[in-house]
Amino acid sequence: MNELIKLSAAELVEKLKSSEISSVEITQAHLDRIEATDGQTLDSADRSAGKDGLNAFLHTSAQQALQVAEEVDRARAAGEELPELAGVPIAIKDLIVTKGQPTTAASRMLEGWMSPYDGTVTQKVRAARMPILGKTNLDEFAMGSSTEHSAFGVTRNPWALDRIPGGSGGGSAVAVSAFQAPLALGTDTGGSIRQPAAVTGSVGVKPTYGSISRYGVIAMASSLDQVGPCTRTVLDAALLHEVVGGYDPKDSTSLNEPVGPYAAQAREGATEGGLKGLRVGIIKELNGDGFQAGVNARFNESIDLLKSAGAEIVEVSLPSVKEALGAYYLIMSSEVSSNLAKYDGVRFGLRKLPEEGPVTIERVMSATRAAGFGDEAKRRIILGTYALSAGYYDAYYGSAQKVRTLIQRDYAAAFEKCDVLVSPTAPTTAYKLGEKTEGDPMAMYLGDIATVPTNLAGVPSISIPAGLADEDGLPVGIQFTAPAHEDARLYRVGAGLEALLNNKWGAPLWAQMPDTESLIRDFDFGGAK
C-alpha cells in the first residue's frame, strides 16, 4: 500500500504545490487502492464485480482521472496558476450526473444511462481540475440508511465487513474512510452524508440548504436534499465545500451569498483557544434515551473535552423534534413519489414490456416501474402517493409542513441560547448487514432521529468521529448544528473538537482501523449477503 493515500487533501495540496509528488502518482495510488480493496476491475462495466470487496464504487473512470492528473501536472510544470485542489482526486456519489461516465442512482432503472449534461457540482469539480476517480454506491435513489438498497450490491464497512457502511451515501463514506479517495461528494436528505460518516469514522457535512447547487443531483426529496463533502478531516471538508459551494442560477433554491471562509475558520478553530467562549447547546430530546451506551459514552467524553477547552455547555430543548421523524417521512415520501414519476421507460433508462396482455403505454410504464424500482423505492413512492392523495393531504402532508414550521421555531429559540447544538449523529454504531432490512421498516427509519430535524429546518450540520464504542469497537459520530448560513461556524467548531480528540488519541481515529486488505482476505463473502 502506498502511504500517499493516508494523506489528507490539505496535505496533498502542499506536496503538489512543492512538486514533491505529482497528481498522477496520487491518482494512481488511489486507483490501486480501489483495485485492491473494492472488488472492482477498473473501468469495467461488469456489475458482478464488487462482491469480494468493499464495493464502494459502482463505476471507476481510471483513464479519465489519470488524463486530468497528467494535464494538471503538465500545467503545474509550466508554471500555470491552478485552483487550490487541482490534482487532488475525488469520488462522486452516483446520484450526481456526470457527462461521459454512467449515472445510475444505484437503480436498475438507470443502468447504462449516460447523462448528456454535467451537474453544477460536477462542472465545479472539473473546473477545479480534480481527477474524478469514479461514482460511489448508495441506496437506490438515496433511499435508505445502509446502502443495502442498492440494486448493485451492498457496500461494506471497512471497520467490520459484515456491518453496514451507513446510507444512503455508504459508498462515499467508505471511499474516504478506506483511503480509496481523499475526498468524496455525498448528498444528505435525512442524514445520508452524516450517518455514514459516523459509522465509518469519517467526516460528513450537510451544508445549509441552498449552499451547494442541486442542479444535476438526481432528486429524492427536493426540499430536503443537499450536497455536501465526505472526508477524513474537517479541514478537507471545508476545502471541498469552498470548491463546490456557491450560487447557481440553475437552482432556484440556491443561496445568493458568498462562499466561505470555511478552510480559514477550520484552521482557526484547530488552534489553541479556538473554542474558548463557545456556547454549545446539548439537545435534551436527543441525549441519552434510546442511544447505545458506547455512543453516549463517547458523546459525553467529547462534551468534557469541549468544556475543558473553554466552551460553555448549556441544555436546550427542541420540543417538536419528537414529531420530526413522522414529518420527515411524510414530506420526503411525498416529494419522492412525484420526483420519481419521470422514470417511466419513455425518454431514458429501462423499458420493460408487460409479460402478458396488451402492450399499451400505461402498462409498459407500470411494468417498467415494477421492474426498475427496488422494494424501498416502491414503499416510499406508495407512502408518498398516499400522503398526497385526496382526503389525506391535510392530515399528512399539510400537517407535516406545519411540524416543519414548529421545528424551525424550535431551532430559532435554541440558537438564542447557544452558538451550536450538539448531539450524537446516530443512536447506534454500524449494525449488521441484513439486521434491519427484514420486517418492520420503521426499525431502520428510527436511526435517522438525530439527523432529519436539520434537513427539515434547512440548517447546517457536521458529523465528526468521536471515538470507538467500548462494546463493539466501532466508530461513533458526534454532530454539531449551526444556524442557517453559519456553515463557517461548523468548520471552526468541528476542527476544534477534532484537534482535541486527535490530541487525546495521539493520532486520527483511522489509525485504529484494521488493515482493509487483510480483512478482505480473511472474510467469507460467500456467507454474507
Add this chain to the structure above:
Amino acid sequence: MSEEILSFEEAMEKYDPVLGFEVHVELNTKTKMFDDAPNEFGDTPNTNITPVSLGLPGVLPVVNGKAVESAIKLGLALGCDIAEVSHFARKNYFYPDTPKNFQTSQFDEPIAENGSIDIELEDGTVFTVDIERAHMEEDAGKLNHMGGSTGRIQGAEFSLVDYNRAGVPLIEIVTRPIVGAGERAPELARAYVAAIREIVKNLGISDAKMERGNVRCDANVSLMPKGTTEFGTRTETKNVNSLRSVERAVRYEIQRHAAVLDSGQKIVQETRMWHEDTRETTAGRPKSDADDYRYFPEPDLVPVVTDSEWIERLRAELPEPPAERRRRLKADWGYSDEEFRDVVNAGAMDAIEETVAAGASPAVARKWWMGEIARIAKVREVDLAETGATAQTVVELNQLIEQKKINDKIARQVLEFVIAGEGSPAEIVEKRNLAVVSDDGALTAAIDDALAAMPDVADKIRGGKVQAAGAIVGQVMKATRGQADAGRVRELILEKLGVEG
C-alpha cells in the same frame, strides 16, 4: 355511430345551458416557462429542448420572469386581483407527452383571481363573464399517433413524441359558471374566446393564433331543466381550435345533453373531443388519474411575491383595452354601426387606424381597406396586412388622386404594382408613366383626331346635344390609355365646338 341529438330549438325550450371555459394561452416569450430552451413553433423535433424540458434526472426548473409579468398583465386586463403571494404546484399524472409525469402549474394560490370581462355580441348585447382565476403553467409535448387510419389515438399502433412544445409557457384562464345566456350560449362562447384572443394579442403576450394552438379552449357545458337552478353534470369539450368550432361545439353539446336528459339518462362527466370534420364530439380518453392529481407546492421553486410598485409599473404598460379602443375609434371615425362592424369583422381596424394616423381621412381609409385591398386579400386568401399594402400606400394613392395626377382607375392599377413590390405609388406612377395627361396640347391633338373620326357625333354636339360628348371623351381616353383627366377632356371638347357645358 353518431349520438342522438335534439334540435337546438327544442333543447332551448326545455333547458337552460350553463357554460364554463378554460382557455389556455401560449405566451410568445423567447424561452420556455421553466428553462431557457427556445419557445419556437415547428422546428426539427426534439431540438428546442434542454435537459430541463426533457425532464432528465437531476434537472431543476427556473421561472421565466417575462412570463410572470405577462401573466400579471393578463390578470390586470381581466380585472383580476393579483396575488400578493403565489406558489407553483405540481399536478401529478402520467402521460407520455409530460416529461416529468407531473405538470408544473399553480393550484390554490394562482397569480390572478376574481376578474370579469364584458363580452359584446354582434347585436350589441353585453354579457358579463366572471373570471375565477388565471394561472401559470407549462405546455406538454406533442404526440403523433401512428399506424391507425386517421392519425387519431384510436386504433394507433404506436405514438411518437416531440418535446419541443414541452415547457412552453401557458396561462390558463378559468371562468366561473356562466348562467343565463340561453339560446345565445353558442354565440357567447365564440365571442368570449374571441375577446380573450383579442386581449392577449393586444397585450402583445401571445401570437394568439388559434390554428397554431396559441389559444386553446376547453368548453364546459351542462344543462338544467327550465325553471330549476341546480347545475347539471357537465362535460368538457377539448380540441376546439377555431372560433367557429367553439360555437359549433357548444351548440352540439347542448343538443346532445338535451337528448340524453330527455331519454331519462344521465350525463357522464367526461372529456369530449370535438371533431371539426364531422362536427360532433366523441368521448375522449378516460383520464385515469382525473380524480386525484395529488397537487402539492413545487419544492424546486420559490413563491412569486408581488408588491404595488411592481403591479403599478406593469399596469402603466398596459395598452388600451380592445373594447374601449373600439368605442373610441368608432366615435372618432364617424362610421355607422354597420360600417364599423364590417371593419371589425374584416380585421381592418388596425390598418385603418394607422392610415388615419398617417394623414388620410377615415372615409378614404375605409374606402381602400374595405374595398380594393380587401378584394385583393380575399383573392389571395391572406390577411389584409399580408397583402403588402400599408397605411403609407393608401395615403400616397389618395394624394395622387387629389392632386389629379392619377384617377381612381389608375390608382387601382398602381396598388397592384405596389403589392407586386415595384415601389411606392409615386415611384410607380413615375416609372410606368401613368400620370394623367394634363398637357392641353397633347389632349387637343387627341380631341382633333377623335372629332375627325366621328364627324356625325361632332355635329350632334354642335347642335346642342351636349351629352353626346361622352363618346368623344371615351375615344380620347382610349387614345391616351386612360391617363387623361376625363373632366378636362370634356371641357376642351365643348370649348372647341363652341358649346356651353
Add this chain to the structure above:
Amino acid sequence: MSDITRETVAHLAELAHIEMTDAELEALASELGVIVESVASVSNAVSDDIPATSHPIPLKNVFREDVVGETLTAEEALSGAPDEADGKFKVPAILEES
C-alpha cells in the same frame, strides 16, 4: 388503526403506475399500516394557526431572464431513449385495441 388495506395499496399502485403482485400488495399494506400509524401523530401536533413551511430557507421571486440558452441536439436528447423513430421518442399505443 390505520385504514390501509390491500385495496388501498392497489389503488395507490395504480396512481403511481407500479404493477404489483398480490403478495406485494399484501406485504405493503401491512408495512404501510405500521408506517402510517407511527407518523400519524403529526396531525395531532399542529393546529390551524400554524403556517405550513414548504421551503426550509425562505426565498422569493427567483426569476430567469428571457434569453435562449444552450439546447440539446436531437441526437443527445434521444441518446437514452428506449425506442425512437424519425427523431422522436417512440411509445407503445396509448389506447388498448378494441
